[in-house]
Amino acid sequence: MGPHAYRAHQRALFRFLQQFVGFVVLGWSGAAVLAHPPAVTTRQPSQAELALSEAAQHLTINLLDASARLAAAAPGNRGQVIAQFVAVARSRHDAILALLDVDPARAYRVALPTNLRASFPGEAAPFVEQDAQEDGDLQVYHVDHVDSARDHYLYALNTAQHGKLSLYFAGNPPTQLTGSHVHVSGIKIDGALLAASGANVTLLKAARQTSNVQSTLGAQRALTILVNFADDATQPFTVASAQSMMFTTVSNYWYEASYQQTTLGGDVAGWFTIPLSTTACDYESIASYAQQAASKAGFNLSQYTRFLYTFPGSSCPWWGLSYVGGNPSQSWIAARQGFTLGVIGHELGHALGLYHSHSLDCGNVELASSGCTATEYGDVFDIMGGAGSTTPHYNAFQKEQLGWLNAGVSPPVTTLSGQPGSATYTIAPLELVRNTIPRALKIPRPAACGSTADYLYVESRQAVGFDGFLSGNTYALTGVLVHDATPGSPNSSYLLDMTPATASWQDAALGAGIAFTDPASEFSITPLSVGSSATAIDVSFPPTTCTHSAPAIAMAPTGAVYTAAGGTAAYSVTVTNNDTCNCSPSTFSVNASVPSGWSATAPSTPSIAPGGSGAASLVITAANSAAAAFYTISGTVANAAAGNFVASADATVAVIASLSVSVATDRSGYVRPAKRNQTMSASVTTTVTSSGMAVSGATISVQVKDPTGAIVTLSDTTASNGIAYVSYPIKSTSLLGTYSVTSTAGLGTMSNTGTTSFAVN
Numbered sequence: 001m002g003p004h005a006y007r008a009h010q011r012a013l014f015r016f017l018q019q020f021v022g023f024v025v026l027g028w029s030g031a032a033v034l035a036h037p038p039a040v041t042t043r044q045p046s047q048a049e050l051a052l053s054e055a056a057q058h059l060t061i062n063l064l065d066a067s068a069r070l071a072a073a074a075p076g077n078r079g080q081v082i083a084q085f086v087a088v089a090r091s092r093h094d095a096i097l098a099l100l101d102v103d104p105a106r107a108y109r110v111a112l113p114t115n116l117r118a119s120f121p122g123e124a125a126p127f128v129e130q131d132a133q134e135d136g137d138l139q140v141y142h143v144d145h146v147d148s149a150r151d152h153y154l155y156a157l158n159t160a161q162h163g164k165l166s167l168y169f170a171g172n173p174p175t176q177l178t179g180s181h182v183h184v185s186g187i188k189i190d191g192a193l194l195a196a197s198g199a200n201v202t203l204l205k206a207a208r209q210t211s212n213v214q215s216t217l218g219a220q221r222a223l224t225i226l227v228n229f230a231d232d233a234t235q236p237f238t239v240a241s242a243q244s245m246m247f248t249t250v251s252n253y254w255y256e257a258s259y260q261q262t263t264l265g266g267d268v269a270g271w272f273t274i275p276l277s278t279t280a281c282d283y284e285s286i287a288s289y290a291q292q293a294a295s296k297a298g299f300n301l302s303q304y305t306r307f308l309y310t311f312p313g314s315s316c317p318w319w320g321l322s323y324v325g326g327n328p329s330q331s332w333i334a335a336r337q338g339f340t341l342g343v344i345g346h347e348l349g350h351a352l353g354l355y356h357s358h359s360l361d362c363g364n365v366e367l368a369s370s371g372c373t374a375t376e377y378g379d380v381f382d383i384m385g386g387a388g389s390t391t392p393h394y395n396a397f398q399k400e401q402l403g404w405l406n407a408g409v410s411p412p413v414t415t416l417s418g419q420p421g422s423a424t425y426t427i428a429p430l431e432l433v434r435n436t437i438p439r440a441l442k443i444p445r446p447a448a449c450g451s452t453a454d455y456l457y458v459e460s461r462q463a464v465g466f467d468g469f470l471s472g473n474t475y476a477l478t479g480v481l482v483h484d485a486t487p488g489s490p491n492s493s494y495l496l497d498m499t500p501a502t503a504s505w506q507d508a509a510l511g512a513g514i515a516f517t518d519p520a521s522e523f524s525i526t527p528l529s530v531g532s533s534a535t536a537i538d539v540s541f542p543p544t545t546c547t548h549s550a551p552a553i554a555m556a557p558t559g560a561v562y563t564a565a566g567g568t569a570a571y572s573v574t575v576t577n578n579d580t581c582n583c584s585p586s587t588f589s590v591n592a593s594v595p596s597g598w599s600a601t602a603p604s605t606p607s608i609a610p611g612g613s614g615a616a617s618l619v620i621t622a623a624n625s626a627a628a629a630f631y632t633i634s635g636t637v638a639n640a641a642a643g644n645f646v647a648s649a650d651a652t653v654a655v656i657a658s659l660s661v662s663v664a665t666d667r668s669g670y671v672r673p674a675k676r677n678q679t680m681s682a683s684v685t686t687t688v689t690s691s692g693m694a695v696s697g698a699t700i701s702v703q704v705k706d707p708t709g710a711i712v713t714l715s716d717t718t719a720s721n722g723i724a725y726v727s728y729p730i731k732s733t734s735l736l737g738t739y740s741v742t743s744t745a746g747l748g749t750m751s752n753t754g755t756t757s758f759a760v761n
Helices: 003-021 047-072 075-102 104-109 122-127 239-257 283-296 341-352 396-402 465-470
Strands: 130-145 152-159 163-169 181-189 192-195 201-205 218-229 262-274 306-311 318-323 329-334 357-361 372-375 421-427 440-448 451-459 479-485 493-496 524-530 535-541 552-556 561-564 568-576 588-593 613-621 629-639 642-656 660-665 679-690 699-705 711-717 723-731 737-747 750-760
Touching (some): 047 629, 075 122, 130 341, 218 239, 306 341, 440 535, 479 524, 552 629, 660 737
Parallel strands (some): 561 642, 660 750
Antiparallel strands (some): 130 152, 130 318, 181 192, 318 329, 568 613
């Protein structure tokens, strides 16, 4: 997301909270999305975020009510009603923009489906979301904030038709790198594109497959541009020191960590004073002015694949910001935090395509299927984690992603098959120069029959080279580090604590002679001996048995389902059986937790084999007295063969509390039959909608009043299309004149009427 769009959204957030909430959000929602089985504690929304979400929901209900009023408005009143509609749409528009930056998932919940938006007046179009299908080049940024709690990712899509769009995801974000050419389906509001999840991003051409993208191997050509500002022209270090840092220190680090496969070369340009103030953190303008200045100074920008911009004190609240991947990649360093290997190696790690190295704290056990807490920078043994003043190697999983391990001439990683039995494996310390000895074990943790969700990576570390800081850390030097990670999911590296009884992470290694048993797959890992040149590790897999696991659940649709009080909301619930192969097929019961007065069906899936998926239809019925609001429904599935293994997912039902009734006859006038035995019928059609959506199950009472005031009452119920039909008989004895028709529709506590008339001649 560009800084201009970002600041515009922040201004919208400030204005909206000032008007509707009364205070300003100071926090960020930048928690990593976990891709591996253990359930992880997530950040709870702040009071301001919840208030903002409730306001957006309230305005959405108001907008639908305004739509119903507009549909029933007399021609002379339409102009006034449209103005009211547009005012509500504008306020809702500002609320959604404000909500996007703090909680895209809640913003997605209030998005309106196409059929409801179709009846909105054209005057409101600039303030209402629209369906969007966009192709473009993905940009992924990471902001390494001074306050780590405010770290976050930013996404953007560079499109040929609409320029640069800010990109948001209600669910898990995509895993593609900067520069990937992708197709995104979602909804667009102003310059923002909101998608349900990374699943709505289709890769058209991978970044590393394009002809102009240099791999993470070989000589990397970098241009470091030193800039200062119109109101701060200080030069905190010399060009010579920057050259030494980049092309000696950082290059030597990459050369060692990559097993002599990657180096960093290039030039340092500057210092240049650019026409910006330190009061604005406009990183894209910093990059643009820096490149212009370097180009004027004679540097050929096309010769570089890595750009790094560094500057003295400014209002930027971070110590570094970088593309994640990309060619050319771009990284920014706020020099007040230090132009050091720790900062540069971390930001250029992002530029190579790496996400952070986290830790996973599962309380008093090493690893669990629930109740674990992730820490964004928790891996203290990785420069992509919380290494502090040290500059350790990237861990084995991160190196594998870069092609520095387990590819080409790289040292191998031993991947185990998971077959029953015991074996001893030898690995070398991660830091040693390139040879053919494996650097890590990669042990599968089967999630279901025929599939592996994640792996445990086991590595040995020694006080060698840039890992020299480990000298004196007996735990690390005499044990092995264990990470949980998911290949194909780059943001999934988690250091496990093999000594959970202590609070420290410096002793996270699994010591020699100590066994760890995986709670899910029941295999065990025991380092037999740990040395400066080789480490022996015993891995034992138990005989295959039936092991039940929590199923996976997905509810569709993912957005809010809109219905009337007393109406229904239908969901397709897809269940994946995660039991191991030796288990028998099983059915799964589906239940829903609903508000008081509501009801839900309790279907079961068909029999599902381990590793397979099946679906059931779940129908939620809102209470007749349900107020117009958004309601959270929790769907739960349980294995019929092992009821303790359950999974749940939330869905949103939005109740609309207004009915719109229109009534019409098939003719404006009827000719009274001349003969006694003749009868003709006036066909009366009643159509019931709620905010443009057909309402089924509404009771219809049609009163036909003849010229003398006598009333005949007819009744029916609306079908799934919201329409009911009744017939009024016209005989030879019927009075001549005008007949009035009043149709009253009722559903729960809601009711409304429509009128028309016809003549008998």
